[in-house]
Ligand SMILES: [Mg+2]
């Protein structure tokens with residue numbers, strides 16, 4: 424499952440000049456590209472959902488909107504910001520002058536149709552997603568779809584998309600590979616001692632929490648790399664993980680001792696360790712007698728490998744067994 428930021432277009436990404444449709448009138452709002460880039464780095468999908476009743480009203484054609492959107496995406500991409508998809512509603516229930524667009528539809532906000540369609544097409548978990556808009560109808564659509572919402576407005580709400588991104592990402596602990604690389608550069612510059620550990624962390628139990636709390640004590644910042652769903656399957660069998668990568672990351676991010684979480688796709692954390700460069704790389708006590716493939720990478724960068732014993736009597740596998748016995 425993915426999480427997404429749904430954005431209204433006019434008044435959020437481009438200046439709202441009223442039924443805007445000409446590419447030469449397009450003005451990207453200051454900070455909007457930076458905000459989209461920040462969402463990209465945090466691993467959110469970024470999806471535009473826009474009412475374009477100007478099409479139903481006969482002010483411009485559907486193709487004009489398609490071209491306008493394409494140009495907007497190009498402009499953002501040049502600034503390093505990526506929009507994953509764009510949806511728009513060409514309809515109007517009462518004011519339409521073009522017959523085929525004059526109807527009550529499911530997509531015109533405040534209806535949640537565009538968000539629900541995007542959620543289906545991009546496997547989005549709406550509970551962890553946000554709708555950001557500058558009209559009450561944006562907020563209503565977001566709420567109906569089950570998203571969290573942020574209103575952009577002059578006197579109530581936040582000033583612009585960049586501010587909204589700040590609110591969403593300020594305490595966001597879940598990072599993409601690029602995001603974790605940037606974060607670690609900043610931490611290193613600030614001379615922070617980075618502790619890293621990795622694992623599946625499927626169904627969390629006291630053993631996990633104890634282990635992570637002990638790991639955190641070894642430095643200033645604790646970064647947890649979690650195995651992707653595909654690699655958990657390889658390690659633990661095809662019935663695992665119980666919780667998806669994002670769900671596992673979300674639970675870990677809720678722990679006070681965890682500072683950042685990132686998902687890695689590879690079989691070993693070697694590539695991730697190359698960008699994290701931890702001072703301490705923590706492994707569970709069960710690794711003490713086994714060869715550690717990433718040891719060389721850690722030590723070459725001046726880090727050391729430390730083992731922390733697990734609390735006896737706890738494991739995700741035994742939890743699953745306990746649940747299985749329930750009738
Ligand atoms: Mg708007």
Ligand SMILES: [Zn+2]
Pocket residue numbers: 512513514528529530531
């Ligand atoms: Zn519609």
